[in-house]
Amino acid sequence: MSAPDIAALQPIQAARPWQRDLIGVAVILAAAIAGYFLFPDNLALLTRIIAIMLLVLSLDLVTGYCGVATLGHAALFGAGAYAAGIAAVTFGITEPLSMVAIGAIAGAVAGLVSGVVILRGHGLAQLVLSIAVIHLFHEAANKASTYTGGSDGLSGIAPDPVFGLFEFDLWGRTAYGFGIVLLVLVFVLLRILVRSPFGMLCRGIRQDPVRISAMGASVKASLIKMYVISGAVAGIGGALNAVSTQVVGLDSLSFTNSAEALVMLVLGGAGSLYGAFVGTIVFMWFEHVVSAANPFHWLTIVGALLIAVVLFAPKGLYGTAVTLSQRLTRSGP
Amino acid sequence: MQVFFSIGVDALAYGMVLFIISIGLSVTMGLMRVVNLAHGAFAMIGGYIASYAARDLGLGYGFAIILAVIGTIIIAIPLERFLYRRIYGAPELTQVLMTIGITFCVIGLANYVFGPTLKTIPLPAGLQGPVDLGFRTIAAHKLFAIACGVVVALGLWFLIERTSFGVKLRASVDNTAMAASLGVRTRIVYAASFALAVGLAAFGGVIGAELLPVEPYYALRYMVTFLVVVSVGGAGSIPGALIACLLLGAIDTTGRYLVPEYGEFFFYLAVIAIVWVFPRGLLGRAK
């Protein structure tokens, strides 16, 4: 292939990602509408799935794109949830968009704090720090019961109608629509982010941090920046959960929540926003069905699922599907 | 003074139990470079077996301990053979996922088989009640735990420094490829140290059942505690692990005595502080 050929290919290369994003948005909207009509009685569950999706997307940014292994990511989600809840209950800020903004800011701050702590170590130390961070957040929320309600949870969150028009109804229709809009917005912004120079820099950090610093870029500063962004995304998810369920429980700041988010990400395929979507939907729907049938076995099944993914589909469901389809198209013509 | 003494004894007993359970993890991490989040699950399995043997079958305490150690090793062998061997040398995230998967499975199964309640391991008459040391009395089972910790530490020291297995083990920890080329059958060293690690975890799980009560979420609750011992002590270092255990035991026990209403807040804060100051561990070697 000679140089002019490459030049001729270029416009196609540049156009293709945008088309894929439009298709992505269309698929999300189509799935959202389908969900609305297929499961009208399960809108609360669907909204919770959206909130958790935001957490898993956020985790994908640091784990999938930057290669940081963390078991403490729910700290960012929980910080957003509690901040939005406390803003409503204690300070009377019940306007939903403001609550989401407060959640995003709190998540970003939590992301900054846990990023600075977790990135201090490497390997095992990093993992230990991440677990210690989530436990620390959990204990702190438990102790600060005046604001958080402690182990009883924070209740009495009563958000205003969205734009003063759409009241949060009993069936969760408004919450669902609100969640879908947030999700699409975040998705579009994150697509721009992961394709940007900064996104490329972060992918480079995951593949070889030594090379990145030999190029004169700061690995740590970049990772902390990503942690802050990731925190904002998780915080939006937490705030959405607080707005839609109108309660915040200590379980949102739990180790289990962190670990499950990681399971969802890996199940779907880390390093791809679509993988985060697929993993969350499959996992949570599965959880819904299984724990209705036999709650005792849920943890056993999650464990078995994890082992199976590691052994048989290390790229996750989405990653494996992409590889398969590439193999098909390559051998096709 | 009384409080100070009580804290001291409790901290020492707790630290020694931590040491017995975690030292195996430290050795296998140093050797196989596997971040094994399921290590606490083996201690928990040991606790369950001993409880079943002593309480439900009415066997003696010593017999229950032996049964727990052997039973846990037997359970662990297929796990090592079919799951752990797949992740030696794999990226850390893979190891984390696999071993956390194993942990979840064990918790789910324990919950199903034994139910969510605490399981006690009845102590023999000799370990119940206090022992008079002349100037103070302390609970016999705590004294027993401390003694066990000392015996394990000395036994391991002897095994590693004075036996041919120890030589092979140290060589494999230092440089597996080199040891293999010198004729050490590293696979056997791996398997033997894995069994030793699991057996010690089970032993610690039984001995420490009074301090770390046996229940399904045991494996998750103390996961970070065991990991932090290795992280703080430095993987593969026995003195490092011993210091880390005593330090963490002291911090945790002091916190429980002095500020119980804060739960484990200060414990985790201390963990972060220690790892922050020593990201490579107290006695860990630079990579």
Added chain:
Amino acid sequence: MSAVFAVERLKKSFGGLEVTRDVSLSMAKGDRIALIGPNGAGKTTFVNLVTGHLQPNSGRVLMGGEDISRFNPMRRVRAGLVRSFQVTRLFSEMTPEEHIGLAILQREGRSGRMAGSFRAMPQVMREMRNILETLNLSALATVPVGEIAYGQQRLLEIALALALRPKVLLLDEPAAGVPHSDTFLIENALAQLPDDLAVLMIEHDMDLVFRFAKRVIVLAAGEIIFDGSPQAVTEDPRVREAYLGSYVHASSAA
């Protein structure tokens, strides 16, 4: 003479062992210097001292007269001191295009931008294509690096360094791992380096050294024992002793 790069009386010891003793050298624009020395001469330590991955016990590192001894490795790169690696360090899932694009953006301080893409930046694309063209990598521009041959990865390693527009380039065994029959590829690439760039190459392959270098420095036991023309190096008695002496010693020990 205007030294673009200099080290002054660099010393480093580990425990009691002096690995670098009193090393001084200076480079001018356009220099092509080869640093050679027997195994254990302290070449790796010297590289790490220069790049800032190790701190010397005493001595200074200067760029264009400015003391950069206290700079961390990242700031040294930004000051124009760029290195390549003995074993290629590339991003296996990224394409040569992305490697070079990222390097150019990093050099221009735009690698932190969170929107847009270098593909939409015409002058970045132009420069990227030029660099890939110069090193004969155009055909592989969009292939993930993990899928291209090692020799070409070595070229990309050089391309990456060039994209950072260094003032001083430290090439750590640029032909390591490349089959002898293919070293001409590396040689051709090195011949394309900008004329005003000062290059310090650490290399074992003496053919490459003689063809590339205008000046040879020999490091042995942590000291510079020779600094002169490639023609004179083989005649120097101390060099002969350092190499052949260690050879004789090694063979008698074996």
